[in-house]
Amino acid sequence: MEWLDQLAQQLLDARRILITTHHNPDGDGIGCLLAMRDALATQEQAISLVTPGEIPARFRFLPGSRDVLDWTVLGEQDRERLLASQDLILVLDTHEHYMLGALGDALQQAGIRTLFLDHHPFKSTPREGIYCDPNVSSTGELCRHLIAKLLRKPMSPVAATCLYVAITYDTNSFKYLRRRPETLRVAAELVEMGADTDEIYRHIFASKSPAKIELTRDLLEQFHLEDGGRVAWSAIDSDLIQRTRATADDMRDLITQLLEMEGVEIAITFKERGPDRFKVSLRSKGRFPLDEVTEKLGGGGHRLASGAHVDGSLDQVTARVLSLVQDLITKAS
Numbered sequence: 001m002e003w004l005d006q007l008a009q010q011l012l013d014a015r016r017i018l019i020t021t022h023h024n025p026d027g028d029g030i031g032c033l034l035a036m037r038d039a040l041a042t043q044e045q046a047i048s049l050v051t052p053g054e055i056p057a058r059f060r061f062l063p064g065s066r067d068v069l070d071w072t073v074l075g076e077q078d079r080e081r082l083l084a085s086q087d088l089i090l091v092l093d094t095h096e097h098y099m100l101g102a103l104g105d106a107l108q109q110a111g112i113r114t115l116f117l118d119h120h121p122f123k124s125t126p127r128e129g130i131y132c133d134p135n136v137s138s139t140g141e142l143c144r145h146l147i148a149k150l151l152r153k154p155m156s157p158v159a160a161t162c163l164y165v166a167i168t169y170d171t172n173s174f175k176y177l178r179r180r181p182e183t184l185r186v187a188a189e190l191v192e193m194g195a196d197t198d199e200i201y202r203h204i205f206a207s208k209s210p211a212k213i214e215l216t217r218d219l220l221e222q223f224h225l226e227d228g229g230r231v232a233w234s235a236i237d238s239d240l241i242q243r244t245r246a247t248a249d250d251m252r253d254l255i256t257q258l259l260e261m262e263g264v265e266i267a268i269t270f271k272e273r274g275p276d277r278f279k280v281s282l283r284s285k286g287r288f289p290l291d292e293v294t295e296k297l298g299g300g301g302h303r304l305a306s307g308a309h310v311d312g313s314l315d316q317v318t319a320r321v322l323s324l325v326q327d328l329i330t331k332a333s
Contacts, residue, residue: 001133001142001145003131004131004142004145004146004149005149006131007115007117007131007146008146008149008150010088010115011040011088011090011115011150012043012150014045014087014088015045015046015087016045016046016048016085016086016087016088017040017045017046017047017048017086017087017088017089017090018047018048018049018050018082018083018086018088018089018090018112019033019036019037019047019048019049019050019089019090019091019092020033020049020050020051020052020071020089020090020091020092020100020103021033021051021052021091021092021093021094022052022093022094022099022100023051023052023053023099023100023101023103024053024248024249024252025051025052025053025055025056025059026056026093026169026170026249026252027059027165027166027168027169027170027204028093028138028139028140028166028167028169028170029051029092029093029094029139029166030051030055030059030062030065030068030162030165030166031059031062031140031162031163031164031165031166031167031169032092032093032117032139032140032143032162032163032166033049033051033068033092033162034049034062034063034064034065034068034158034159034162035140035143035147035155035158035159035160035162035163035166036090036092036143036146036147037049037064037067038063038064038155038156038158038159038162039147039150039151039155039156039159040150042151043150046085048069048082048085048086049064049067049068049069050068050069050070050071050074050082050103051068051069051070051071052071052072052100052101052102052103052104053070053071053072053101054070054072055068055070056247056248056249057209057247057249058203058204058207058249059165059203059204061199061203062161062162062165063158063161063162064158064162069082071101071102071103071106072102079106083106083107083110083112084110086112087112087113088112088113088114088115089107089112089113089114089115090114090115090116090117091114091115091116091117091118092116092117092118092139092143093117093118093119093120093139094116094118094120095116095118095120095122095126095127095130095132096123113129114129115129115130115131116129116130116131116132117131117132117139117142117143117146118130118131118132118139118142119132119133119134119135119136119137119138119139119141119142120132120134120300120301120302121134121291121300121301121302121303122134123295123300134302135178135180136178136180136182136183137167137170137171137176137177137178137180137183138166138167138169138170138171138183139166139170140163140164140165140166140167140169140170141166141167141182141183141186143163143166144163144167144186144189144190147159147163154193155193156193156194157193157194157195157196159193160190160191160193160194160195161190161194161195161196161199161200163190163195164187164190164191164195164197164200165200165204167183167186167187167190168187168200168204168205169204171183172253172256173205174187176304176305209246209247209250210244211244211245211246211247211250212246212250212251212254214240214244214246215236215240215241215244215246215250215251215254216254216257218236218240219234219236219254219257219258219269220234220257222234222235223258225264226322226325226326227325227326227329229263229264230263230264230265230266230329231264231265231266231267231268231322231325231326231329232258232259232261232264232266232267232268233258233267233268233269233270233318233321233322234258234268234269234270235269235270235271235272235314235318236251236254236269236270236271236272237272238272238273238274241271241272251271254269255267255268255269255281255282255283256283258283259283259284259285264285265284265285265287265288265329266282266283266284266285266288266290266325266329267282267283267284268280268281268282268283268321268322268325269281270314270317270318270321272314273309276311276312276313277309277310277311278309278310278311278312278314278317279307279308279309280297280299280307280308280309280310280317280321281306281307282294282305282306282307282321282325283304283305284303284304284305285304286304287332288328288329288332289303289304290303290304290305290306290328291303291306292324292328293306293321293324293325293328294306294307294308296324297310297320297321297324298310
C-alpha cells in the first residue's frame with residue numbers, strides 16, 4: 001500500500017491534527033480514532049479527538065475514550081476555537097462529509113485541509129485527499145499499516161487494543177473475513193503487541209444492555225420468511241425503541257440474529273425513525289451482493305452489508321424493498 005506513505009507523510013508534516021469519525025460512531029471508527037491519537041502523540045504532535053455524537057457505553061473502556069469531545073454538546077465558541085487551531089483534519093471510517101452530520105458542514109465551511117482514510121466502497125467519483133481500500137476488512141486494518149509507517153517500530157499495547165477492537169467489531173469477531181488471511185495475520189500481530197483480548201470480548205461482545213435483549217426478543221417474535229426461507233425480515237417500531245430507551249448502538253447489529261438462521265441468505269430490518277420514515281438495513285451471507293438494491297433505495301455500504309433511509313408506511317416500504325430483493329434473487333438464480 002504505497003499510497004499510505006503519502007498519507008503518513010502528510011500527517012507527520014502537520015503539527016496540530018483533529019481526528020474524527022462518522023456519526024453514530026462504531027467500534028471501527030472509535031478504535032481507529034484512539035489508536036491514531038496514541039501513535040501520533042509519540043511524534044510530539046498536538047492531537048484533538050472529536051466525534052459527531054456520544055461514544056457508545058461499551059467502548060468507553062478503551063484508553064483515551066474519555067478525552068474524546070462530543071461535537072453535539074460543544075458550545076459555539078468552543079467549536080470555533082477547536083477548528084481554528086488545526087492544521088489538518090483526519091476523518092476515519094468514512095469518506096463522505098455528510099456522514100459527519102453538523103461537524104461535516106462545519107469542516108467544509110472552515111476550509112481546513114481534510115484527509116479521509118476508509119474502507120467503504122465509493123458511491124461517486126473519488127476525490128483528492130481520500131485514501132480508501134474497499135477490499136480490506138476494516139479501517140482498523142488500514143490503520144495498522146499506516147501506524148507502522150508512522151512509527152517504524154511496534155505500536156503500544158494501547159494502540160494494539162484499540163485496533164483489535166476496530167477489526168473484531170467490523171468483522172463481527174472474524175465472521176466476515178472477505179477471504180482475507182491478511183486480516184487474521186494483522187489480528188495476531190496486535191495480540192502479540194499487547195491487545196487485551198479478554199477485556200475486548202467482555203466489553204464488545206458480552207455486555208448487551210437490557211434494552212438490546214428486549215429488542216432482540218421482539219425482533220424474533222415477529223419475524224417473517226420470504227422466498228422459501230431465503231429472506232428473513234422484521235420491523236422494529238418507534239414505540240418499542242422509546243419504551244426501552246434503546247440507543248443507536250443497541251440497535252446496530254440486531255439483524256445478525258436473522259441472518260444466522262439456517263437457510264436464510266438475506267436478512268432485512270425496518271427500524272421506524274419517525275412518521276413514515278424507516279432505516280432499512282440489509283445483510284447477505286455472500287451469494288447475493290446487495291449493491292444493486294441499496295443503490296436503488298438511495299443508500300450505500302458494503303456489498304454484503306448496507307442500508308438506506310426510506311420514506312413511506314411500513315407496508316409501502318416493506319413491499320418496495322422485498323420486491324427489489326426478489327428481483328435480485330431472480331436475476332442471480
